[in-house]
Amino acid sequence: MRAAVLKAHGGPERLAVESKEVPAPRAGHLLVRVAAAGLNFHDVIERRSGYPGRPAPPTGTGLEGAGEVIAVGPGVTEAKVGDQVAWAAVESSHAQYVEVPVADAIPVPGWLGAVDAAAVAAQGLTAHYLAFSLRSFAAGDTALVWAAAGGVGRLLTQFLAARGVRVIAATSSEVKAAVAREAGAERSVRYEDVPDAVRESTGGAGVDVVFDGIGAPTFDVSLGSVRRRGLLVVYGRAGGQVPPVDLFRLSGAGSVQLVRPRFIDFVATREELLFRSDELFAAIRSKDVTVRVEAVFSLEDIADAHRLLESRAAIGKVVILPWPDEE
Structure with a gap:
């Protein structure tokens, strides 16, 4: 063979x-x-x-x-x-x-x-556990999905949108932004515009959850995008491994919960x-x-x-x- x-x-x-x-x-x-x-x-x-x-x-x-x-x-x-x-x-x-x-x-x-x-x-299985097994969602909750036109990101956006979650999709091009909107994202923005989009879409409160499959380049923006007592999910490292995190950064960001899930555990x-x-x-x-x-x-x-x-x-x-x- x-x-x-x-x-x-x-x-x-x-x-x-x-x-x-x-x-x-x-x-x-x-x-x-x-x-x-x-x-x-x-x-x-x-x-x-x-x-x-x-x-x-x-x-x-x-x-x-x-x-x-x-x-x-x-x-x-x-x-x-x-x-x-x-x-x-x-x-x-x-x-x-x-x-x-x-x-x-x-x-x-x-x-x-x-x-x-x-x-x-x-x-698909990754998108499923991200959408269904890390927190309970209610219609109207907000989520930021990085690389929302990518393999996991697009499927995850569809799962979330089907549950009534308002998805802010972060993408690297206008073509990908259109794909994310077709997948059900309420708003699709370029990476550099994420902080403004989150602030405008949530009245400055931040999103309920961030799904970050990129890692090191986006981690700081992701942490700054989560509401008080919200959840930051770092599920991938396409852009590089996130360096060790000082736990006081999580409390300073509003008692944010941080999870790095692994496929095999789900x-x-x-x-x-x-x-x-x-x-x-x-x-x-x-x-x-x-x-x-x-x-x-x-x-x-x-x-x-x-x-x-x-x-x-x-x-x-x-x-x-x-x-x-x-x-």
Whole structure:
């Protein structure tokens, strides 16, 4: 089979596609023929420098995908050959075949195609826990969403808007601002205009919650945008890791609560994973949430896919197709 490999940390040129042995499914695992795999900014960060504690290259790439079960390992009773499944956190998913733990396999409804399933597996579940599991919202509450036209940001904006939350969307261009408004944002502004927009939209009180997936470059503005006893959620580091925070800054900002959630802690059990995926698929079917695929690349062109995502020009999802004849 063909699989993407990160040879060393650095630019997209450090990626290669090599021939590998097709794995045999171990006990409790499925062997899946990958129909589509998602590309996330997590993959860009991993390629550039990796995360603390992660294995050094050479390593496989990708965590997210969808496809058809072609074999099951010993002891598997929850899935069978021919099932369509997706997954959000399985190593080396940028490949033609992936061994998926059955505990991580998400049943895909028949009406949802593999490309769309791969496009929302990680980001859709992330948007779900951000919108539903960190605080209780009431219609009329206010939220600031950074990068609101991005993968998670756009889905999160749709979830929040469907709940009646007034979303102030922060975007980097007018094109992306329009996308955020289409997703349900009440107001969409450029990054540099966020402080004024928050002040004007809330009468100077600040928003109930800020969702910040950028990190270091936006943290100070995010903290200054939260109302007294509000919540600041830093869920990503696309712009760099937030330095250590003096806790007195939180009290000085009005007893603000700060949380840095982790995806795996919100799909910690099989039941929770299925609950979130069921709700995500229901929201897609009802059109409360829509899937937007920006570009599709063959596996052999994965370096170009990284370049597009890294350029921040992509608005929707970037998807990898491992089989060229299915492009």
